[in-house]
Amino acid sequence: MGDTDSVLGRLVGSPRARLAALLAPSGGLLVALLFAPLSFMVAVSFARVSDASRIIWHPTAANYTALVDATPFWSTPFVTSLLLSVGIAAATTVVCLVAAYPVAYALARRDRGRRVVFFLVLLPFFTMYLVRVYSWYLLFGDGGVLNDIATVLGVGPVDAFGFGVPAIVVGLAHAQFPYMLLTLYAGIEAVDFDVLEAARDLGASRRAVFRDVLLPLTLPNVVAGSLFVFVPAFGSFVAPRFLSGSTVLLVGQLIAGRIDSFNIASASAAATVVVVLIAAAFGVAARYTDASAGGDH
Amino acid sequence: MSPRQPDASDADAPADTTSDAGHPHSTVGRRSFLAATGAAASATTLAGCLGGTTGTPTINVLTWEHYARDDVAAAVEDAVDATVNVTKSISSEKMFAGWQAGKDQQFDIAIPNNNYVPKFAAAGLAAPVPVSDLDSYPAIYDFFKNAMDTQLAVDGTPYGVPIRFGYYGYGYDSRAVPDHDPSWSVLFDGIDGVDLSSAVALYDNHFKAMSAAALHLGFRDAFDGDRITLSESQLGAVTDALIDQKQSLLSGYIAGDASFVKGITKGDFHVGHTGRMNVTNMRADGTDWIEMATPTEGALSWFEAAVVSTQTDHPDLAWEVVNEYIAPETGATLAREGHAPSVNPETTAHLSERRTELYGAIDPARLADMIPSKAVANEDAWRAAWERVKTA
Amino acid sequence: MASPSTRSRLLGHALSAWTVAVLAVLWLPLVVIIVLSVAENAATILPFTGVTLAHYQATLQDGALLGSVANSATIATLASVLATAVGVPASVALVRYDVPLSNAFRVAVVLPMVVPGVVLGIGVLISIRTLPGITPGFVPTVLTHAVYGLPFVVLLVSARLAAVDDTLADAARDLGASPLVAFRDVTLPAIAPAVASGFLFAWVRSFEEFVRAYFVSGTTDVLTTEMYALLAYGTAPKLNVIATLVLFVLAVVLAVAMTAGDVVSAVTAGE
Numbered sequence: 001m002g003d004t005d006s007v008l009g010r011l012v013g014s015p016r017a018r019l020a021a022l023l024a025p026s027g028g029l030l031v032a033l034l035f036a037p038l039s040f041m042v043a044v045s046f047a048r049v050s051d052a053s054r055i056i057w058h059p060t061a062a063n064y065t066a067l068v069d070a071t072p073f074w075s076t077p078f079v080t081s082l083l084l085s086v087g088i089a090a091a092t093t094v095v096c097l098v099a100a101y102p103v104a105y106a107l108a109r110r111d112r113g114r115r116v117v118f119f120l121v122l123l124p125f126f127t128m129y130l131v132r133v134y135s136w137y138l139l140f141g142d143g144g145v146l147n148d149i150a151t152v153l154g155v156g157p158v159d160a161f162g163f164g165v166p167a168i169v170v171g172l173a174h175a176q177f178p179y180m181l182l183t184l185y186a187g188i189e190a191v192d193f194d195v196l197e198a199a200r201d202l203g204a205s206r207r208a209v210f211r212d213v214l215l216p217l218t219l220p221n222v223v224a225g226s227l228f229v230f231v232p233a234f235g236s237f238v239a240p241r242f243l244s245g246s247t248v249l250l251v252g253q254l255i256a257g258r259i260d261s262f263n264i265a266s267a268s269a270a271a272t273v274v275v276v277l278i279a280a281a282f283g284v285a286a287r288y289t290d291a292s293a294g295g296d297h
Numbered sequence: 298m299s300p301r302q303p304d305a306s307d308a309d310a311p312a313d314t315t316s317d318a319g320h321p322h323s324t325v326g327r328r329s330f331l332a333a334t335g336a337a338a339s340a341t342t343l344a345g346c347l348g349g350t351t352g353t354p355t356i357n358v359l360t361w362e363h364y365a366r367d368d369v370a371a372a373v374e375d376a377v378d379a380t381v382n383v384t385k386s387i388s389s390e391k392m393f394a395g396w397q398a399g400k401d402q403q404f405d406i407a408i409p410n411n412n413y414v415p416k417f418a419a420a421g422l423a424a425p426v427p428v429s430d431l432d433s434y435p436a437i438y439d440f441f442k443n444a445m446d447t448q449l450a451v452d453g454t455p456y457g458v459p460i461r462f463g464y465y466g467y468g469y470d471s472r473a474v475p476d477h478d479p480s481w482s483v484l485f486d487g488i489d490g491v492d493l494s495s496a497v498a499l500y501d502n503h504f505k506a507m508s509a510a511a512l513h514l515g516f517r518d519a520f521d522g523d524r525i526t527l528s529e530s531q532l533g534a535v536t537d538a539l540i541d542q543k544q545s546l547l548s549g550y551i552a553g554d555a556s557f558v559k560g561i562t563k564g565d566f567h568v569g570h571t572g573r574m575n576v577t578n579m580r581a582d583g584t585d586w587i588e589m590a591t592p593t594e595g596a597l598s599w600f601e602a603a604v605v606s607t608q609t610d611h612p613d614l615a616w617e618v619v620n621e622y623i624a625p626e627t628g629a630t631l632a633r634e635g636h637a638p639s640v641n642p643e644t645t646a647h648l649s650e651r652r653t654e655l656y657g658a659i660d661p662a663r664l665a666d667m668i669p670s671k672a673v674a675n676e677d678a679w680r681a682a683w684e685r686v687k688t689a
Numbered sequence: 690m691a692s693p694s695t696r697s698r699l700l701g702h703a704l705s706a707w708t709v710a711v712l713a714v715l716w717l718p719l720v721v722i723i724v725l726s727v728a729e730n731a732a733t734i735l736p737f738t739g740v741t742l743a744h745y746q747a748t749l750q751d752g753a754l755l756g757s758v759a760n761s762a763t764i765a766t767l768a769s770v771l772a773t774a775v776g777v778p779a780s781v782a783l784v785r786y787d788v789p790l791s792n793a794f795r796v797a798v799v800l801p802m803v804v805p806g807v808v809l810g811i812g813v814l815i816s817i818r819t820l821p822g823i824t825p826g827f828v829p830t831v832l833t834h835a836v837y838g839l840p841f842v843v844l845l846v847s848a849r850l851a852a853v854d855d856t857l858a859d860a861a862r863d864l865g866a867s868p869l870v871a872f873r874d875v876t877l878p879a880i881a882p883a884v885a886s887g888f889l890f891a892w893v894r895s896f897e898e899f900v901r902a903y904f905v906s907g908t909t910d911v912l913t914t915e916m917y918a919l920l921a922y923g924t925a926p927k928l929n930v931i932a933t934l935v936l937f938v939l940a941v942v943l944a945v946a947m948t949a950g951d952v953v954s955a956v957t958a959g960e
Contacts, residue, residue: 022782023794025775026839030797033836034804037812044815055819077684084688099711106704117708119947124715126939128897130916131932135718137920138725142495142548143564145721162495163549163565177715206700227803235805237900242920245549245565246501249687252807252900259811259904261680268815271808278803286796385753387918395908398824552921 038275045268055264063269077254078270085251088168089234095173096180096229097222104184109193125178130238133171137242140167167243172233179228187221188214223285231278354611355380356618359392359400360408361601363635364622372627377617389413396422396606405609406619411600412670414449414457423456423604427616431458433623437640440664441600448671449602457602460622461637464598464667465505466591468557468576473567479590481513484568485542493546498560498569499539501550503683504673505597509570510535510542512594520595526674536682540689554578561587572599577636598667600640719936726933731926744926748934754915754927761896761912764827768834769891775835776842777884783843784850802840809833810904817905825907833901838891845890849883850876889946893939 045063048056067078074083107114124132139145146161160166191214199209215222237252249257251274258267356379358364365383373381386392389409393416396407401422409417417423426445428434434442441459449457467484473496477488487493499506511519511527514534519527527535548566551557554575561569562584576589603619605612621627628639629647638644645653673679725731729739748754782788783795801809813833817823853876861871877884899913906914912931919928 019782019786019788022778022786023788026779026798026843027794029771029775029832029836029839030801033813033832034797034801034809037809037816038804040816040819041808041812077681077688080688099714102704102707103711106708115947117712119943120712121715122943122947123936123940124719126893126897126943127719127936128913128916128932130897130899130913130920131722131928131935132718134916134920134928134932135722138563138721139718141560141563141565143560174715174718177711231803231805235807237807238917245498245547246551247543247547247549247687249684252805254684254688255807255811256900257680257684259814261676263677263680264815267811271811275804275808278805282796282803398826398908400908555919556921 041268042272044265045272047265049263049265063265064273066266067269067273077249078251078273081249081251081254082273084248085234088165088172088236088240088250089230091165091169092172092176092233093180093226093229095169096177097226099173100177100181100184100225101222104181104188107185108188108191121178121181124174129175132174133239133242136167136171136174136239140170140243141245163243163245163247165244165248168236168240168248171239171243172236173229175239176229176232180225183221183225183228184218187218191217227282227285230281234278235274353378353380354614355382356406356611356615357404358383358406358408358618359386359395359404360384360406360603361386361635363631363637364408366634369627369631369634372630373618373621376621376624376627377614379611379614379618381618393417393420396420401606401608404606405611405615406603406605408460408601408603408622410670411444411448411457411459411602412672414602414604415451417604418451418456422607424607424609424612426455426458426605428455430613430616431620431623433620433625433628433641433643434458436625436643437623438642438664441640444600444669448669457604458619458623459640460601460603460619460628461631461635461639462598462600463572463574463637464591464596465500465509465570465572466589466596468561468569468571468579468587468589470561470567470586471588472586474588477590479592481509481592481594483590483592484509484570485513485538485546487546493568495546495548496567497542497546498548498551498557498566499542500570501552501556503679505570506539506550506686507535507679507683508597508668510538512592514538515594517595520668524672524674527679529678532675532678532682536685539686543686543689574635574637581636595666595668597670598664599670722929722932723936726926726929731929744930748927748930751927753910754912754931757910757912757915758931760827760909764831764834764909764911765892765895767831768895769838769888771831771835772838772842772891773884773888776839776887777846777880780843780847780850784847785855798843799840801836806898806900807904809837810901813901814904825905827906827909829905829907830902830909830911833905834895834898835891837898837901838887838894841890841894842884842887845883845887846880849880853879885946889942 044055046059046061048058048060048062050056068074068076070076073079103117107117137144140161141147141163142157144161147157150156150158150161196209196213199213200206204212234250235252236250237256240248240250240253251270255267255270255274258264258270356377358381360383362385363369365385370381370383373379384404386395386407389412392407392409393413396404396417397420407417414423428445437459441462444459445455445457446453449455449459466479467481469483474488474491474493477483483493484497484499487497499509507527508520508525511531514531516527516531516535519525519531549560551560551569554572557569557571557575558579560566571589573589573591576587579587603622605615605619609615622631623639623641625641625643626647628641629644632639632644632648633652726744727740727742728737729741729743730737731744779794779798783791783798788794810833813829814825817825817829823829855876857879858871858875861875866874897913899917902911903914903917916928916931
């Protein structure tokens, strides 16, 4: 694509200047409100904070060593909450994937009712997340609607309907589901189904076609959708609080709690570790999707 | 709204029933007259805004919802020549943060919890209390006079005026929990012969929850002195007790009064850590199965205290409004609306017997038993312990 | 053993049933809230004691709550306008130019979506606390939300740009149209649905965003921080009402958007 193709491009002189004019506003916004604050946070994570909440710029790794300062090291609140966050985010991702793939497939293969289904999927997505969490708070719990119904049906109070990790996973999956569905739909819709038919005609079983053809073709979307579910779930803050009766502490809550107690340096260190882990996950995933995305479009 | 006195100069002879014989309003009235005319003269733009019909200044108050009730505002406005404009807040922290961010210009009065008064004072937001100008001050419980001189004071000068008080115990659903001896141990060990597994709620607050556990473990001594001090081994025992509770009796941690009401009504738990005011509120709303227990090991008390902004244009009038909140009749109205007792025992003269029993006078000896909320000596260690409990 | 056509029909039924079940779960919490918004006993569904509009009345009289709705709408509008204004040129650059390090820029633009809200919120908070003259409040919230909305705009618009044939714009310029006119008359109409979708997404994301606002909004009350307070410290009835009203407004907006423009393909073309 040559730069003469561009319309806006002719507004300014050299290609370099044109690019600058087009990218500077968004770049500036990103630098000012993403890179600068995050860099500052990383810097603070290596500083000390005085009793009067003033930052003392004296380099130290103490905030990091404190994160793993226990025997065994994974028994610190930070590592414990980090592992729990990973577990809950992974469970949420699996729930979304299993729930969404068949729906995305059905939507991609059938025209009938597609618009209505999309409307019904997008509307909850557009409803306020806090409100949905509140609604799950009413549904779950020993005295929640689900247990009321279970009791009426005579199956008694069900443990899984109480507050706790299952409730958190349901609440988070509900919140992130549309990201997964839309991403999977885009991938499945782009698949040439004649290829699948051909494989079937040649005697391949449905399972084999799914495993050997459809899944590999849509793998980049599976990975992308999973990231869109996993990352917000990993850093979640509201759902774990209200859907566990505040009995668990995910890493996002732990960081927020340390900010609330003016423990800025230790919160920054924990947040920096989280960012590095997420960046690493993205690096791996990006490599993977790029490598396999070739045949997709 | 209430009928207001038409002319500020009438203040010496209040036209309505708010004047009670024992409390001359003359001093206050003259001051408010001066303040009101002064404001009208100096602030012509303000008069323009008001359409020039009145010189009554507005006192802006940032505080809890009960103060915004019509009856309370009317009672104050009947007694003081000011329009009282109350903005609701949900936490002392929000009040403090707001004032720090510049809302001290906008508000004349804030009424946070007692432990926030020194913060307001240290930040230069609160003016010293002109104690001798407060007509109702002499009538308040000695307990609170003492508090003004100690925990509400900086270098011996008081910066806040106590208004209402209460204490934390636990409430329970009497349909599920039988009568029992009130003790913090009910929240940690349960009651013999009663299944309380996953039926207990504790405040989601390291200070309140750990204090309850400490009192349950008999560490009453830790609450004596200027600061609450738990030794390292006591802190360890408190942490263990909370972790044990979490794995057996705990249903969940609750954010505040509303969460208590929602949870115990919904049936998520049957015993919950809460303030007395919250339970009296529920009973007043017709919930007859809720009971309050005051643990014999001791209970943490709280009180609200009014501060006046150093930036106010009407300092005298603002203190007059503060005084009115603890005056016998307005104090009684406030107690009735908020179901929390006033620091002024004379309010009981204006409350029915049933109401007095619920939230009127309290035996001063009982006050002495209570543990005033105060700062924790090793805050960081408490917070670290709380993180361990939460991640256990 | 079932015949292949029977099995394929069974599979079709299973897919339909699964879709219906998933939709039912998606809608369950919303139904609960709508029902509770008119229930006398707003705390829980059972026992159901009767229908009332009292909660609506109380909500519509709550000046502070309505003020926070207005604040949120203003912030969402400014933030999404800003996100769109900087996001569309960036998309043009990324799609129409050979941008050096374009992949890096593409990743950078998506980052606001993947950095957890807690992390970004505290990052911005501790930065502005340290900078003199800036306090948490309205402007930081608008800017933080603009960055949050940026990925939605760029992803949707650049996907659309990539699909649009730009020879028409070339033709327009060859016929003497100025670059700006060619963009306005040819390219912009072609990408308008995606721009609108991006704006809509950015708006909704901002309007319902909580964690970032919780840290950077300071004393500016926005709807989500107000709702969080209601959730933790306050009463439920108003929450149900606000949620129901927001749901209906968004339903209308979304229905109009889906009829007027192809929101679905705009949204899903991102991959």
